[in-house]
Amino acid sequence: MKKTLIFSENQMEWQKHPQFPGVFVKPVLKGDEGYxxxxxxxxxxxxGEILPHTHDVTEVFYFYKGKALVLANGENIEVSAGDLIIAPAGEEHGTKNLSDEDVYLLANFEA
Incomplete structure (x- = not known):
């Protein structure tokens, strides 16, 4: 039986993203836990920039601090804290931080 999981961002270490310049991640679920x-x-x-890319699955990402430009539907759109983006499988998307503050988001993918 699965249990409710609670994660604190403050208890994890930032890891440099292997592909995207100026991007750091704190993995929460890796997809093999069964959730x-x-x-x-x-x-x-x-x-920093999450360069334009696609996935084989839908990605949902929620901005909880800062402002950024998001590539969506072929356009760069300004987003800020409180905005939720849904990028369907195969849809090119990306994020660029043009501000002078860090941008934070939570990314969820189908496993």
């Missing part, structure tokens, strides 16, 4: 998701806290430093 059906892969989830990570993500930090994009000023000038």
């Amino acid at each position: 059906g998701f892969r989830t990570s806290f993500i930090k994009v430093v000023p000038g």
